[in-house]
Amino acid sequence: MTHTTATGVETEPGIKAIRLRHPWRNIFAVVLLIIVALFITDAAMRPAYDWPAVGKYLFDQRISQAAFITLQLTVYSMVIAIILGVTLAIMRLSPNTVVSSIAWVYLWIFRGTPVYVQLAFWGLIGTIYQTIDIGLPFTEPWVSFPTRVALSAFILAIVGLALNEAAYMAEIVRAGLLSVDSGQEEAATALGMSWFQTMVRIIVPQSMRVIIPPAGNEVISMLKTTSLVTAIPFTLELYTRSRDIAAVTFETVPMLIVASIWYLFFTSILMVGQYFLEKRFARGIGDRRPDKKADDAAASLTGATPVVGSGQPTVVLPPTDPPQGDR
Amino acid sequence: MLDTPMVVADRVSKSFGSNEVLKSISLEVKRGEVMCLVGPSGSGKSTFLRCINHLEVVSSGRLSVDGELIGYRETNDKLYEMHPREAARQRRDIGMVFQRFNLFPHMTALQNVMEAPIRVKGLSKAGVEANARTLLARVGLAERADYYPAHLSGGQQQRVAIARALAMEPKLMLFDEPTSALDPELVGEVLDVMQGLARDGMTMIVVTHEMGFAREVADSLVFMDGGVVVESGVPTEVLANPQHHRTQAFLSKVL
Ligand SMILES: Nc1ncnc2c1ncn2[C@@H]1O[C@H](COP(=O)(O)OP(=O)(O)O)[C@@H](O)[C@H]1O
Ligand SMILES: [Mg+2]
Numbered sequence: 001m002t003h004t005t006a007t008g009v010e011t012e013p014g015i016k017a018i019r020l021r022h023p024w025r026n027i028f029a030v031v032l033l034i035i036v037a038l039f040i041t042d043a044a045m046r047p048a049y050d051w052p053a054v055g056k057y058l059f060d061q062r063i064s065q066a067a068f069i070t071l072q073l074t075v076y077s078m079v080i081a082i083i084l085g086v087t088l089a090i091m092r093l094s095p096n097t098v099v100s101s102i103a104w105v106y107l108w109i110f111r112g113t114p115v116y117v118q119l120a121f122w123g124l125i126g127t128i129y130q131t132i133d134i135g136l137p138f139t140e141p142w143v144s145f146p147t148r149v150a151l152s153a154f155i156l157a158i159v160g161l162a163l164n165e166a167a168y169m170a171e172i173v174r175a176g177l178l179s180v181d182s183g184q185e186e187a188a189t190a191l192g193m194s195w196f197q198t199m200v201r202i203i204v205p206q207s208m209r210v211i212i213p214p215a216g217n218e219v220i221s222m223l224k225t226t227s228l229v230t231a232i233p234f235t236l237e238l239y240t241r242s243r244d245i246a247a248v249t250f251e252t253v254p255m256l257i258v259a260s261i262w263y264l265f266f267t268s269i270l271m272v273g274q275y276f277l278e279k280r281f282a283r284g285i286g287d288r289r290p291d292k293k294a295d296d297a298a299a300s301l302t303g304a305t306p307v308v309g310s311g312q313p314t315v316v317l318p319p320t321d322p323p324q325g326d327r
Numbered sequence: 328m329l330d331t332p333m334v335v336a337d338r339v340s341k342s343f344g345s346n347e348v349l350k351s352i353s354l355e356v357k358r359g360e361v362m363c364l365v366g367p368s369g370s371g372k373s374t375f376l377r378c379i380n381h382l383e384v385v386s387s388g389r390l391s392v393d394g395e396l397i398g399y400r401e402t403n404d405k406l407y408e409m410h411p412r413e414a415a416r417q418r419r420d421i422g423m424v425f426q427r428f429n430l431f432p433h434m435t436a437l438q439n440v441m442e443a444p445i446r447v448k449g450l451s452k453a454g455v456e457a458n459a460r461t462l463l464a465r466v467g468l469a470e471r472a473d474y475y476p477a478h479l480s481g482g483q484q485q486r487v488a489i490a491r492a493l494a495m496e497p498k499l500m501l502f503d504e505p506t507s508a509l510d511p512e513l514v515g516e517v518l519d520v521m522q523g524l525a526r527d528g529m530t531m532i533v534v535t536h537e538m539g540f541a542r543e544v545a546d547s548l549v550f551m552d553g554g555v556v557v558e559s560g561v562p563t564e565v566l567a568n569p570q571h572h573r574t575q576a577f578l579s580k581v582l
Contacts (some may be wrong), residue, residue: 055388087539162523181429183425183427183429184429184431186382186429187423187425187429187430187488188422188431189382189418190382190417190418190422190423190492191419191442191447191492192412192415192416192418192419192443192447192495193419193442193443193446193447193494194412195411197446197447201446202431203441205429205484206432206433281433282478283433283475284432284433284434284475284553285514286475
């Protein structure tokens, strides 16, 4: 709910008008403030929150180690997911129908089942495939070792999170690539650039503007999804660790608060990072107006002074459905 | 070698599915010649230009540039489709300018001009930059080197696009309606740059509706309609005295 008209009148230079008042909006704001204040004072004094315990455990070494592991899970699985997602996105756009269909089936399976179920499957991989064999099919394997030894719960957690996330990243990347005008590829090709050079230098940098906002949401979402790796079971990340401590000390509520504070701390850092990335990739593009002709006329009339890389990063929603909701 | 034509099209045809867009086009462009290609919308002018640098693959016939067959390799009377790498090598020598400019919006004017020589030819940055600044000066934009395309007028963008194509030192330049997306008052500055290029001896094929440019600058004029060359000749003669009724009808609309 924005009332651009009201403020618009005010900024109009020649017009002196009495600003439109919004009494109900103000009353609503005051009511909200009162409710928030009441909640905070109540929470500060309520014994169940046990703030001294929160303070005691916030920097407990077990907790900070678990927070570090959560961060590792997030970073490693996101890196793999992005690489795999880009590959899948390019496969989806391939003129070869077998290649694009395989990518589609991957997306169908990994987006169509809950990540918790997928993680449980990864936890059972050592039961389903008891050994990992390397060799030619239908011959004696050259090397063979037990799956449980080769793949720790930590690795399985990363693989499980990454393979699920790759399906979502693939759609985000695909939408980003398709958002770039086809004339760009044509111009690069006409200059003699190879397909790979065209992708890396021309298409991908321009698609970043569309990719980064939803991808940033994915990173934040991943940070929280790591709490599900208990399905594997992997128990050393932040949520499971704090719950395990609470199970011994019976300080359940303070431990949940401790975990929440750490999650909020990381998401805040990620949001700052996202802001700067968006600024970086808005260079030259961020402030382009949709009306080309008006743009031309304005620039030629004023002899426009360059405002390099100014302009707020614009959030452009990808044409396909962005992934949402619980997974 | 010097008297072989720069471009030879020999019965070039192109179909999209069942839609035959080019029907047995044969023509020659000599070295240093400026050819204007005119005709109604949908007559296949853009498709023909795109075939010349292999952005479209011809369906039949032969197209060669500077004596070299485009897109195919001929061994023992057999044609083999080229690897994309070889096609890319052929495109380096053919500059192309688009109706919608197609500048890279995330790069400044200077970076636009420097991109291909660095990435494609692998030249050193310092030399490329000096050359790029010279080219920008040549199209009258020395002052705008560090502007992003969004902060340039359409005419300025198109001149950067011409400089970008020239940076690869092409032996042939293709222009696909370079002034059609411009406001009328900006057309002249782009045509001036093109006229300068023609004066310097660049071989050019120009798809355009600017009959004044065709009359003054072009050495030959080709009128296309429905995928065939209807009429061609010296621009002043074709424009003053069109022989075919389709040419007459078209010219009566644009002149
Ligand atoms: N990639 C394509 N696929 C299918 N049809 C096309 C394609 N490109 C052009 N055409 C068709 O070819 C015809 C000629 O187009 P074009 O060469 O752009 O004409 P012009 O440039 O003379 O206006 C048009 O009917 C157009 O619809
Ligand atoms: Mg056209």
